[in-house]
Every structure is written in structure tokens, then in C-alpha cells.
Amino acid sequence: MIGDLTYDVLPDWERLPPEHHHVDVAGVAVGPDDRVYLLTRDENRVFVYDRDGTFLTTWGDGIFTTPHGLTVAPDGTVYCVDCGDHTVRRFGQDGTLLQTIGTPGVATDTGYRRGDGKPVVHNVETVATPAGPFNGCTNLTVAPTGDLYVADGYGNCRVHRFTADGELVASWGGVGVGPGEFHLPHGICATRDGRVLVGDRENDRIQVFDLDGTYVTSWTDVQRPTDLAVDQEGLVYVSELWRPRGTASFTRGTTPVDLPGRVTVFDPAGSVVARWGASTTMRGAPGNFVAPHAIAVDSAGDVYVGEVTGTFGVQAGRVPPNLGDHQLQKFVRTT
Structure with a gap:
């Protein structure tokens, strides 16, 4: 671990009931009461835990196609982003569906062609033009104003701004590596001082905008940022995906070395204050990572990291099946 802050891993935090199973924790979020919510794959549902890892409830059966992102709003309602269904759904804390943004099963036309040939870097290179949601x-992130900002990344290259009622206000972004352009906007968070931070995953950077979508700056000391969270001090927590040796980004070319998954904590100005987990030999050990995909922080500054080890690691043949349960870790802040 490097940086001014230190964290200890808390092994076996999640006490999952024996009748349930998941292969990935695609999304993780903490509610205003410090309850922890997981959006999982395989069972494709939401799990809810107390801060100590005690299981409380689960809901969402038969709703999701490809669960991807999870956000708990200040009022305690839960937003679930489904990249396979092209929708954002808002739920009550008991799992009651309150709102759907987007048309289930209908994607806007960007030219994106999933699995069409062998990509040079990533399938997002088939996105030809930006489009609406x-x-x-x-x-998704909820800004202090109450507006919603949605990263639309796998088949698009945009950020969309909505009112709390789901009315589209504006969209921004284009295909590329320039300011305000994206190759897979993946994670997103709004800060208390009125900024929107976007994890531009396959460009290896975090782009910073104001609430109107005006580009401010980029943070480039990062690799494949998948998710972002901000705490009460304004610290920004980022989960970063493994980039295997021989694969490439759009901005840095092909990496000659293995770049394991990790977590980085930035101060509000974009300087690194903590970083951990980048092991090439002990990926499955407590405190290290296979495929960090989601991150959240609670009121005490403790950090939760969800991983998509099943799909990104085991199914792709990058790690052996015995690492398949390496999906969620809690880190307790010690300094």
C-alpha cells in the first residue's frame, strides 16, 4: 500500500445465506443508513446487508438482464443500471419498482457492433457516432442538485443528464481521446462542489466536468477506471480493472507488462493519497484483486470493492475456477 491513508482488509465480511449464490458483484453502494447494497450476476438481484455484513434481504428476481451499476440516492431509493437491457430503474428500499428510464431491450443507434470481428483494443471502437440514451x-450518480447523470459507455460514448423525474436535460461526449471524448465512460460520480467525474475506462483517465458538462481537466494517474465514489471529506475512491500483458488502451498502446487490478484514492485535486492491491502473483489473496468493478465508501470511511471475477476472470480463462468466490472485500480505514 502506498499513500498517506491506510486500510486493512476485513476477510469474509459478506455472510451470504447458503441458499444464494452470485458469480459477480457488478455494483456496490452504501445507503444513508450505512446499509450495503450489492447488484449481482448469476442470480441477477440486489442483496442488502448491515454494515457488519449481516444479510438482511434480497430482491429483483426476473427484472435484470445484465446488472452493471448500483447507486443509492440520499433519500434511500436505489438506482440499478442494466447495460444489457439499456435501462436505469429506480426502486424503493423494499425492491418496489418506482421508475424506469430508457426503453427495455431497445438500444439507440451508434453503429456499435458487439462481437463483430476481433477488436484492436476493445469493442467500443465500433461506436461510430454519439446518440441519445x-x-x-x-x-449513475445523483448530483447535489438532485439531477441524475448516467454514463452510457458500452455501446455509446456519452454522459446524459436527467431531472429527478427522468426528463432528459442534456447529453455530452463523442468518440475519441480528446477532452470531452470517450472510449467507454464506465464509472461516474458527482461531488459536493459541483463536479462530475467520469471514469473513461479504455482511455485510462478520469475526466472532470462541471454540472453543465463543460470539460475542466483530466486525471491520468489511473488505469481502466471502472467505478468512482466520493466520501464526506471529498476523497475520491476508484476501482481499476486489470489490464493483462499484451492488451492495449486507446491512449497508451499495448502494455508489455501485466497491470493488475487495484484501488486508488485521490484527494479532491486529483493527487494520490492511497493505492493498494496491485499484485501479479497473489491476485486471489485478501487485499488483492482480480477484476475490481465497483466501489463504495461508508460514513466511517470504510471501503467496499465488488469484483466481476466470474465473467472477467474465470469465464475468460484468466484465473482458475478456485478464485471464483473472490468477489467482494471490505477495507477498514486505519489512519
Whole structure:
């Protein structure tokens, strides 16, 4: 671990009931009461836990196609982003569906062609033109104003701004590596000082905008940022995906070395204050990562990291099946 802050891993935090199973924790979020919510794959549902890892409830059966992102709003309602269904759904704390943004099963036309040939870097290179919501939407954040900002990344290259009622206000973004352009906007968070931070995953950067979508700056000391969370101090927590040796980004070319998954904590100005987990030999050990995909922080500054080890690791042949349960870790802040 490097940086001024330190964290200890809390092994076996999640006490999952024996009748349930998941292969991935695609999304993780903490509610205003410090309850922890997981959006999972395989059972494709939401699990809810107390802060100590005690299981409380589960809901969402038969709703989701490809669960991807999870956000708990200040009022306790839960937003689930489904990249396979091209929708954002808002639920009550008991799982009652309150709102759907987007048309289930209908993607906007960007030219995106999933699995069409062998990509040079990533399938997002088939996105030809930006479009409206949604095509493979990824994550959502609630701004202090109450507006919703949705990263629309797998089949698009945009951020969409909505009112709390789901009315589209504006969209921004284009295909590319320039300011305000994206190759897979994947994670997103709004800060108290009125900024929107977007994890531009396959460009290896975090782009910073104001609430109107005006580009401010980029943070580039990051690799494949998948999710972002901000705490009460303004610290920004980022989960970063493994980039295997021989694969490439749009901005840095092909990596000659293995770049394991990790977590980085930035101060509000974009300087690194903590970083951990980048092990090439002990990916499945407590405190290290296979495929960090989601991150959240609670009121005490403790950090929760969800991983898509099943799909990104085991199914792709990158790690052996015995690492398949390496999906969720809690880190307790010690300094």
C-alpha cells in the first residue's frame, strides 16, 4: 500500500445465506443508513446487508438482464443500471419498482457492433457516432442538485443528464481521446462542489466536468477506471480493472507488462493519497484483486470493492475456477 491513508482488509465480511449464490458483484453502494447494497450476476438481484455484513434481504428476481451499476440516492431509493437491457430503474428500499428510464431491450443507434470481428483494443471502437440514451449504459450518480447523470459507455460514448423525474436535460461526449471524448465512460460520480467525474475506462483517465458538462481537466494517474465514489471529506475512491500483458488502451498502446487490478484514492485535486492491491502473483489473496468493478465508501470511511471475477476472470480463462468466490472485500480505514 502506498499513500498517506491506510486500510486493512476485513476477510469474509459478506455472510451470504447458503441458499444464494452470485458469480459477480457488478455494483456496490452504501445507503444513508450505512446499509450495503450489492447488484449481482448469476442470480441477477440486489442483496442488502448491515454494515457488519449481516444479510438482511434480497430482491429483483426476473427484472435484470445484465446488472452493471448500483447507486443509492440520499433519500434511500436505489438506482440499478442494466447495460444489457439499456435501462436505469429506480426502486424503493423494499425492491418496489418506482421508475424506469430508457426503453427495455431497445438500444439507440451508434453503429456499435458487439462481437463483430476481433477488436484492436476493445469493442467500443465500433461506436461510430454519439446518440441519445441508452446503448449499454453503465453507471449513475445523483448530483447535489438532485439531477441524475448516467454514463452510457458500452455501446455509446456519452454522459446524459436527467431531472429527478427522468426528463432528459442534456447529453455530452463523442468518440475519441480528446477532452470531452470517450472510449467507454464506465464509472461516474458527482461531488459536493459541483463536479462530475467520469471514469473513461479504455482511455485510462478520469475526466472532470462541471454540472453543465463543460470539460475542466483530466486525471491520468489511473488505469481502466471502472467505478468512482466520493466520501464526506471529498476523497475520491476508484476501482481499476486489470489490464493483462499484451492488451492495449486507446491512449497508451499495448502494455508489455501485466497491470493488475487495484484501488486508488485521490484527494479532491486529483493527487494520490492511497493505492493498494496491485499484485501479479497473489491476485486471489485478501487485499488483492482480480477484476475490481465497483466501489463504495461508508460514513466511517470504510471501503467496499465488488469484483466481476466470474465473467472477467474465470469465464475468460484468466484465473482458475478456485478464485471464483473472490468477489467482494471490505477495507477498514486505519489512519
